[in-house]
Amino acid sequence: GQNIDQPTEMTATEGAIVQINCTYQTSGFNGLFWYQQHAGEAPTFLSYNVLDGLEEKGRFSSFLSRSKGYSYLLLKELQMKDSASYLCAVRVLTGGGNKLTFGTGTQLKVEL
Amino acid sequence: DTGVSQNPRHKITKRGQNVTFRCDPISEHNRLYWYRQTLGQGPEFLTYFQNEAQLEKSRLLSDRFSAERPKGSFSTLEIQRTEQGDSAMYLCASSFLPSGGEADTQYFGPGTRLTVL
Numbered sequence A: 001g002q003n004i005d006q007p008t009e010m011t012a013t014e015g016a017i018v019q020i021n022c023t024y025q026t027s028g029f030n031g032l033f034w035y036q037q038h039a040g041e042a043p044t045f046l047s048y049n050v051l052d053g054l055e056e057k058g059r060f061s062s063f064l065s066r067s068k069g070y071s072y073l074l075l076k077e078l079q080m081k082d083s084a085s086y087l088c089a090v091r092v093l094t095g096g097g098n099k100l101t102f103g104t105g106t107q108l109k110v111e112l
Numbered sequence B: 001d002t003g004v005s006q007n008p009r010h011k012i013t014k015r016g017q018n019v020t021f022r023c024d025p026i027s028e029h030n031r032l033y034w035y036r037q038t039l040g041q042g043p044e045f046l047t048y049f050q051n052e053a054q055l056e057k058s059r060l061l062s063d064r065f066s067a068e069r070p071k072g073s074f075s076t077l078e079i080q081r082t083e084q085g086d087s088a089m090y091l092c093a094s095s096f097l098p099s100g101g102e103a104d105t106q107y108f109g110p111g112t113r114l115t116v117l
Helices: none
Strands: A003-005 A009-013 A018-025 A029-037 A044-049 A053-057 A060-065 A070-075 A084-094 A097-102 A106-111 B005-007 B010-013 B019-024 B031-037 B044-050 B053-057 B065-068 B075-079 B088-095 B112-116
Touching: A003 A084, A009 A018, A018 A029, A018 A084, A018 A106, A029 A060, A029 A070, A029 A097, A044 A053, A044 A060, A044 A070, A070 A084, A097 B031, A097 B044, B005 B088, B010 B019, B019 B088, B019 B112, B031 B075, B044 B065, B075 B088
Parallel strands: A009 A106, B010 B112
Antiparallel strands: A003 A018, A018 A070, A029 A044, A029 A084, A053 A060, A060 A070, A084 A097, A084 A106, B005 B019, B019 B075, B031 B044, B031 B088, B044 B053, B065 B075, B088 B112
């Protein structure tokens, strides 16, 4: 089976940097995704890692260590609109396809 | 708008009734996924299609649930004899997987929120 852990809640200050961690235990690992989800809305794709290392996309960066089963999402220059749930999801090869197994999400609150 | 669309956005029904949701994927995406999300949880995989073929179903998908993608474009998810425990957000996602490829990125629709009274 798959097990994905991420903190339930985090609070940070506007303009600051925040790191959201995700640890996973899974078989058939085929990549790790981060999605942003505002309340009542669909998850929006942020980033994807399949190899170890850091992927940078503007204010967002994501890191993966496959040997440690660990990833983090780094958000820089935080803005109020970044207040949302951040979902870590592991892609697993299964039956010739891919499916995503999600963590429960980290609710980030950005304060003034 | 060329994103994934879902209809209806909200559905309120009484226990025991049947409901059907529709998902229109991004044009030319060959893969379509259904997930269910309850409050405070991440989405849970239900089933997926490669073109019109349903390739995998989760154990979460009881025999009251059925999904189709008859022409390899839009998909429907039907729940028969709804129960209060079926109340959730039903999310659809689509992706494009090239022939021989293994990697795809899933893009989600806005979801259908189901409330069973």
